Amino acid sequence: MNPPITDLDQIRALAAQQHDAFEVMRYMLEADDDLDDAQLDAWVEAVAKPIAAAIDCTRCANCCRSLDVYLTETDAQRLAEGVHIPLDHIMTRYIDRDSAAEVEEWGKFRARPCAFLDDKLCSVYAHRPESCRMYPAFTPDFRWTLADTIEGASLCPIIYNVLAALVNQVDEIVKSSLS
Numbered sequence: 523m524n525p526p527i528t529d530l531d532q533i534r535a536l537a538a539q540q541h542d543a544f545e546v547m548r549y550m551l552e553a554d555d556d557l558d559d560a561q562l563d564a565w566v567e568a569v570a571k572p573i574a575a576a577i578d579c580t581r582c583a584n585c586c587r588s589l590d591v592y593l594t595e596t597d598a599q600r601l602a603e604g605v606h607i608p609l610d611h612i613m614t615r616y617i618d619r620d621s622a623a624e625v626e627e628w629g630k631f632r633a634r635p636c637a638f639l640d641d642k643l644c645s646v647y648a649h650r651p652e653s654c655r656m657y658p659a660f661t662p663d664f665r666w667t668l669a670d671t672i673e674g675a676s677l678c679p680i681i682y683n684v685l686a687a688l689v690n691q692v693d694e695i696v697k698s699s700l701s
């Protein structure tokens with residue numbers, strides 16, 4: 523495996539260049555009725571795992587700077603207990619319930635970049651919301667969430683490098699589903 527590309531300017535430019543190729547991959551996978559979802563997800567995870575392991579998120583933190591972070595009531599309680607700040611203070615100062623409700627979520631961090639980001643490190647790492655722990659997720663249902671994943675390729679080096687690797691192998695996986 524070549525070393526993954528991590529420069530954020532380069533990632534943004536390459537993601538724009540490759541956008542059509544990523545979309546072609548999505549059309550191919552969505553049209554392939556012979557390809558089992560579990561088989562496809564296993565292939566994606568096998569490609570994604572070494573790439574994610576080779577990228578140091580503590581030198582990036584672009585997701586913490588760029589994305590809206592949604593959280594659950596359980597996330598808020600865990601955060602309040604972890605940082606020893608009363609829950610009502612966490613709610614008032616850090617969490618926006620109204621704009622989260624507009625997209626049927628429980629809460630959203632008010633600040634972007636995230637208020638808990640300290641340079642490129644999460645200052646509440648052990649107590650961070652579940653959505654932070656899961657990001658970036660490729661599975662389950664890689665095929666049916668690929669449109670959203672493609673949108674993340676310009677900001678996340680893990681996503682870009684994984685999609686670029688998958689594009690190079692998609693013909694092979696589609697052919698294997700026919701055999």
Ligand code: SF4
Pocket residue numbers: 585586591636637638639640643644645646647650651654
């Ligand atoms: S809570 Fe931590 S991991 Fe989540 S967005 Fe904020 S800084 Fe990033």
Ligand code: SF4
Pocket residue numbers: 577578579580582583584585586657658677678679680681
């Ligand atoms: S998940 Fe992606 S955007 Fe977030 S820190 Fe890691 S490489 Fe950067």
